[in-house]
Amino acid sequence: MESLATSTITIDPALAHSVHGVAAHSSGHAPAACLNCGTLVADRFCGHCGQDAHHTHRLTLRFLLLHDLPHSIWHVDKGIGYTFRQMITRPGATLHEYMAGRRAQHFRPISYLLLICAVCMLLLSAVGMNPMAASQQADMPRLVQLTMERYMQLYTKYPTLIYVVLLPGNALLATWLLRPARFNFAEMLLGQAFISGTTTVISTVVMLPMMLLTPYFPVLQQFLVLGMLPFMVYTAWVYRQLLEPTRMPVEDKWVRSIGTVVLQTLLLFASIMVVYVVIIFSLVRQDPTLLKELQPKKVPNSAARHAPAPQPTR
Known part of the structure; x- marks a missing residue:
């Protein structure tokens, strides 16, 4: 019994995809094996690893363009x-x-x-x-x-x-x-x-x-x-x-x-x-x-001496 409790479940990907398809379309929502860790999943998300079991089907270009890319961006x-x-x-x-x-x-x-x-x-x-x-x-x-x-x-x-x-x-x-x-x-x-x-x-x-x-x-x-x-x-x-x-x-x-x-x-x-x-x-x-x-520029003394004197105003 202990060996059965500790053993891991190996899933054939093709068989698992078909199992998910049957589980998704069945009215009773029969549990299926999680493709990530092998735990039986009766709901949408795996209770062991958290993977979304709803989007584990085979990747297609239509899925990438219409779902995955807009979902990731927006x-x-x-x-x-x-x-x-x-x-x-x-x-x-x-x-x-x-x-x-x-x-x-x-x-x-x-x-x-x-x-x-x-x-x-x-x-x-x-x-x-x-x-x-x-x-x-x-x-x-x-x-x-x-x-x-x-x-x-x-x-x-x-x-x-x-x-x-x-x-x-x-x-x-x-x-x-x-x-x-x-x-x-x-x-x-x-x-x-x-x-x-x-x-x-x-x-x-x-x-x-x-x-x-x-x-x-x-x-x-x-x-x-x-x-x-x-x-x-x-x-x-x-x-x-x-x-x-x-x-x-x-x-x-x-x-x-x-x-x-x-x-x-x-x-x-x-x-x-x-x-x-x-x-x-x-x-x-x-x-x-x-x-x-930054220092203010100084006027040379020679320029000051040769500068024209201001003319008195009349």
Whole structure:
């Protein structure tokens, strides 16, 4: 009996496909052997390895074009679309449900952030992410130009670097200021991944048209900073919803929510300034002459002596 319990089941692929076909069309849903591990499967998914027994038939070009490829691109196991829709319509309740254990329908938070960040960065890179016009860059000192170029190259090459730096800090601030919501640091860290992924989409939707129109309407460049506004408004709204189950006064909920967003925005600008300082320090070490261009130019004494004296006005 022990040998029978520990023995593995070997399945002929052709026979297994036919068994699955019979089981799928039978009204009684007779159990069939899983093609991955050999366990008898009475339902759609194998209880041992989790494989979907519904799509184990032989691969065909029709299946790849009409199901597998669209499913991989648009649905991504239906999780990312569902998660994004929930984070747009009811973010606070969604985060509470996810932390409480309702996670099967959702995309994993870190994967959600990384995938969205990669797609949005690809779109922004395609239209050009230079926030300054060419005429304005020509009037800038060379050190400032190189610093901006190096920062954009770094941001384009490592788009998730800013999140790696900010997520722990944002989670720490949110855990402290939103402690009535009773999220620990790990839960708030995953919540920040959901929030950052969603705000990345919102900011891209706002920034992309402005970046496309800026070359034709340079005045729009002054309003690019407004791309931060949807991020701040949405994040404050999410935090307000996180505090909804608490018994705090409504005013206190908004104060905590807005205060958390303000501190997180300051952390964002502080981290950007640190990156700029590091880049400037690196550029100056490579070429110390870059600092000389920042110094005001002095008029030679000889030129001052030979300069014509101002004529008195009558």
